[in-house]
Amino acid sequence: MLELYHGGHTTCSRKARLCLREKGLDYKSHFLNLRGFEQHTPAYLKLNPNGVVPTLIDDGEAVVDSMLINEYLDEKFDQHTRLRPNNPLDKARMRVWTKLASDHGLAGVVPRIWPTFKANTDALSRNELQEKLGRIPLAERQERWAKVARGGFSDEDSNAGRKAASLIMTRMEAGLGQGQWLMGEQYTLADIDLVPFVDRFAEFYPDMLNASAAPKVTAWLARMRERPAVQAVWATDEAPAKAA
Numbered sequence: 001m002l003e004l005y006h007g008g009h010t011t012c013s014r015k016a017r018l019c020l021r022e023k024g025l026d027y028k029s030h031f032l033n034l035r036g037f038e039q040h041t042p043a044y045l046k047l048n049p050n051g052v053v054p055t056l057i058d059d060g061e062a063v064v065d066s067m068l069i070n071e072y073l074d075e076k077f078d079q080h081t082r083l084r085p086n087n088p089l090d091k092a093r094m095r096v097w098t099k100l101a102s103d104h105g106l107a108g109v110v111p112r113i114w115p116t117f118k119a120n121t122d123a124l125s126r127n128e129l130q131e132k133l134g135r136i137p138l139a140e141r142q143e144r145w146a147k148v149a150r151g152g153f154s155d156e157d158s159n160a161g162r163k164a165a166s167l168i169m170t171r172m173e174a175g176l177g178q179g180q181w182l183m184g185e186q187y188t189l190a191d192i193d194l195v196p197f198v199d200r201f202a203e204f205y206p207d208m209l210n211a212s213a214a215p216k217v218t219a220w221l222a223r224m225r226e227r228p229a230v231q232a233v234w235a236t237d238e239a240p241a242k243a244a
């Protein structure tokens with residue numbers, strides 16, 4: 001049985017949820033409230049020692065990191081819709097795109113999203129905050145949560161986010177054009193891994209992502225948004241229904 005621990009609409013969670021949906025794979029969904037620090041509980045850290053989402057569980061075995069989860073799913077369930085080229089060179093080229101998403105995607109969205117978490121850290125007492133911060137395994141994430149709590153996001157962070165988004169969109173604008181998708185006529189993990197980020201870039205950086213500044217990326221995003229799987233994943237965060 002497949003299970004997915006995820007944070008609903010977070011970009012990395014959408015990557016894995018979209019891959020599962022495109023492949024038509026059923027899974028047991030475990031929604032974690034990241035603003036409530038559920039990704040740092042001792043039980044979850046046993047599955048994902050980095051304390052981040054998503055984590056895939058396949059028959060009890062954990063696979064971490066959204067890019068690696070998607071590769072694993074496509075390799076293991078190869079009788080379902082194939083989402084990677086067969087040819088090694090094309091596969092390597094596809095992985096350049098998925099690595100671009102993995103290396104720079106979050107940097108493009110974090111300065112716009114994370115400052116909103118301050119309402120959650122403000123709701124904690126000083127001791128509670130220290131206890132929560134103390135459970136975060138990655139130093140980089142611990143520092144980022146501490147920065148949220150002290151309201152430390154700056155213009156410099158915003159500019160860095162813009163640069164990361166620009167890097168991705170510039171590469172995509174140059175790479176698109178040989179077909180409908182990033183790898184030409186084959187829809188692949190390249191499209192799946194990038195769309196959660198580019199979808200948010202459209203909201204955060206409309207001056208960079210529009211039909212005149214980036215016509216090919218804009219058209220690609222429109223095609224992506226028409227896919228039933230994208231619409232289904234975007235339509236729900238899979239959080240359990242709240243009691244009335």
Ligand SMILES: N[C@@H](CCC(=O)N[C@@H](CS)C(=O)NCC(=O)O)C(=O)O
Nearest residue numbers: 010011012052053054065066067141
């Ligand atoms: N490279 C990892 C990054 C995972 C990641 O940073 N996930 C974010 C959500 S997009 C997260 O769990 N954030 C919560 C936190 O850092 O506390 C992946 O792609 O799975």
